[in-house]
Amino acid sequence: MTTNGHVDADPFADPITEDQRQFVDDSTLSVGRNASLTLGTDALIVLDEGFQEQDTFNCCGALPRRSKTTRAIPFYNILWAANTKVDITIHYAKRVSKTDVRVAYIHYPLSTDQTDTSAVTAFAKRLLDRAYGSAQKNKRIKVLINPYGGAGKAFKWYNRDIEPIFAAARCEVDVEKTQYMGHAIEIAQSIDIEAYDIVASCSGDGLPYEVFNGLARKPNATEALRKVAVVQLPCGSGNAMSLNLNGTASCSLAALAIIKGFRTPLDLASVTQGNRRSLSFLSQALGIVAESDLGTDNLRWMGDARFTYGFLVRLLGKTVYPCDLAVNVEIDDKAAIKEHYLKECQRRRENSQVAARRISISFPPTSDSSDSPDAEGLPKLRFGTVQDSLPPGWELIPYENLGCFYCGNMAYMSRDADFFPASLPHDGLMDLVTLDGDMSRATSIKTLLSVEKGTFFDLPHVRVRKISGFRIIPKQSSGYISIDGERVPFEPFQCEIHRGLGTTISKNGYLYEAKGVA
Numbered sequence: 001m002t003t004n005g006h007v008d009a010d011p012f013a014d015p016i017t018e019d020q021r022q023f024v025d026d027s028t029l030s031v032g033r034n035a036s037l038t039l040g041t042d043a044l045i046v047l048d049e050g051f052q053e054q055d056t057f058n059c060c061g062a063l064p065r066r067s068k069t070t071r072a073i074p075f076y077n078i079l080w081a082a083n084t085k086v087d088i089t090i091h092y093a094k095r096v097s098k099t100d101v102r103v104a105y106i107h108y109p110l111s112t113d114q115t116d117t118s119a120v121t122a123f124a125k126r127l128l129d130r131a132y133g134s135a136q137k138n139k140r141i142k143v144l145i146n147p148y149g150g151a152g153k154a155f156k157w158y159n160r161d162i163e164p165i166f167a168a169a170r171c172e173v174d175v176e177k178t179q180y181m182g183h184a185i186e187i188a189q190s191i192d193i194e195a196y197d198i199v200a201s202c203s204g205d206g207l208p209y210e211v212f213n214g215l216a217r218k219p220n221a222t223e224a225l226r227k228v229a230v231v232q233l234p235c236g237s238g239n240a241m242s243l244n245l246n247g248t249a250s251c252s253l254a255a256l257a258i259i260k261g262f263r264t265p266l267d268l269a270s271v272t273q274g275n276r277r278s279l280s281f282l283s284q285a286l287g288i289v290a291e292s293d294l295g296t297d298n299l300r301w302m303g304d305a306r307f308t309y310g311f312l313v314r315l316l317g318k319t320v321y322p323c324d325l326a327v328n329v330e331i332d333d334k335a336a337i338k339e340h341y342l343k344e345c346q347r348r349r350e351n352s353q354v355a356a357r358r359i360s361i362s363f364p365p366t367s368d369s370s371d372s373p374d375a376e377g378l379p380k381l382r383f384g385t386v387q388d389s390l391p392p393g394w395e396l397i398p399y400e401n402l403g404c405f406y407c408g409n410m411a412y413m414s415r416d417a418d419f420f421p422a423s424l425p426h427d428g429l430m431d432l433v434t435l436d437g438d439m440s441r442a443t444s445i446k447t448l449l450s451v452e453k454g455t456f457f458d459l460p461h462v463r464v465r466k467i468s469g470f471r472i473i474p475k476q477s478s479g480y481i482s483i484d485g486e487r488v489p490f491e492p493f494q495c496e497i498h499r500g501l502g503t504t505i506s507k508n509g510y511l512y513e514a515k516g517v518a
Contacts, residue, residue: 029123031088031108037123039130043072044090046106076260078131079103079168081124085117086110088124091168099250103164135260140172142196144184144211146203146236147177154202154235161251162202162233169259178207188214191228198229198505200258202251204236205282209484212268212279212502221377222501225268229503230281231258238485240282243412245506247513262509265426265500267409270378271483272385273493277378281502282484283408284495286472287321288314288437290482307414308448315444320401320437324473326394328383328496330429331466334457338517340466341422348510379498383469386494390471403437405472407495411514416452422464422517425506428499429466436461457517469496 027039035048047070079091087109094104110120128137143162145154158175166173174196178184188199188211201207208230215224232241234249243249245264246257269280285293292310331337383391390396407430408420420431435447439461450456457464473492474481481488507513 026122026126029088029120030111032111035108037088037090037108037127039123039126040072043074044078044127046071046073073106075131077101077256078127079165079259080170081127081131083110083117083120083124088120090127093165093168093252093256099248099253100161101165101252101256103168105168132260135262136197138170138172139197139259140195141166141174141198141200141258142187142191143173143175143233144187144199144201144203144207145175145177146201146207149203149207149235150237157235157251158202158233162255165252165255165259171259178203182210184210185214185217188212189217191215193218193220193224193227196228198231198258200231200233202233202235204234204238205232205240205485206236206238208232208241208281209486212281216279216378219377222379223377225502226265226500227503229263229505231261231505233258238414240410240413240485241504243415244410244512244514245504247507249415257507258505261505261507264504264506264509266502266504267426267428267430267497267499268501269409269430269495269497270381271488271493271495272381272387273489273491275385275387277381277385278483278488279378279502280409280483280495282410283406283413283482284484284493285407285482286323286405286474286479287402288319288404288435289406289413290480291319293485294480294482294487307417312445312448315403315439315448316441318403318438318441318444320403321405321479322398322400322475323402323405324396324475325399325402325405326390326396326471327432327465327467328391328394328469329465329467334464337422337464337466340427341424341517344424344427345511345516379501381496383494383496386471386492391469394471396471396473399434401436401438402434403439404433404435406433407431407467407470408433409497411512411516418454418514419451419456421454421457421514422466423512423514425504425510425512426500428497429468430495430497432465432467432470434463454515470494 029037031037034050038045038047049069051069051071073092077093079093081090087107089105089107091103091105093101096102145158147155150157176187184207199211201211211230215221215228218224232239233251233254234242235251239249242254246254248254248257266281271278271280271284288311291314292307296307296310331340406419408423409430411418411420411423413419419433423431443461447459450459456462471494474490479490481490481493
């Protein structure tokens, strides 16, 4: 009998081909008496009839609760899998709240007929390959703990939230406590760059700043900065680095993000003041932002609210910070900035291999592409120092009513403060925001509220530019200048960006964990 010219299929034939059967066999491991582990699309599926025997009644014990025989553990949460001749154990990060994970594990004995453990070993390997992808396993981590971070709770948070995750992921960890301000600079300067993949700071943003500058003091600074990834485990009052790269201010979630993250090139900026040169990874500020941060240290008991309070007081007071300003502008239009951002995002998404390796960036042509170090081991300064003559094409312009000078290389400057939504980790450009200090009080309040709402970028009175360098000369005799949240002398300074000079770890390898612009 035929239908449409085809012979009817045998209803008793096995519909699964040999290739399909092999795929199922490779993806599923029978364990215990009534359990199996299956590699799903994006999670490990645990089928265990024993689950339905656990806690099958509600809190009153009167009505049976719907029981499940399966659990799904996202591959992202899998920390490690290992087997012996008689069992297999899988450690994973279990979500215990919206902001925390804790190490948990599943353990199963192997069936007595599984005398050949090669299949089990192969399954564990495939599971780890799915769990880590192109991210590095067994990362070697130098942990620096600021004992004063988090109001003195950094050690507690490390031991409770971070160390168990590193241990379960089979990382090699070396822990050291910083003894004084600047100690992390000394540690990083003397560190063996062949011994560690990562330097992780349990602190606010101050310790990563010191680590970058310690690596910059090495004779082979360029090599060191590109070899050792600098990351933050958020244990301070300012955790901008973790918010941008890990997408969280939670210690445990940040630890998981670092375990599963990808090496990512990071633009660093050289800042020169007098005869000093330092590196900046986060921001440079003069005016209302610097004062709202550094000028409110006496209000640290207010937490994040101290910055908002200081910002509002100065906005409403129409405070101005007169200066002379020269800027090397690369993109001077918000629409063009958005186009640049979206093009970079699209280009990098199309290259799915960028997560685990350094990217060769061809845009923009004006950005620094020279790796040749000078006597300090750092890239040569294309624009010279603040003590040199003004670079060709630059012009110092008086800015008598400056209210805010804020230049950033990351999106979030603090929780809910996405000041630079168009910033990219390694496009060779800094994002500069300037505001007039004499705006109306109504506009001031609107400006403050827009930061948390995510509409700050599009306000017409907010000027945004993509730049590669600047020089600023304050006209006041005293005040605040902030570099990565650290106070520096109140004197003229100059800054230029170095594309991809530093290295960090991020969740996706090419973007910050921010909304961006559209």
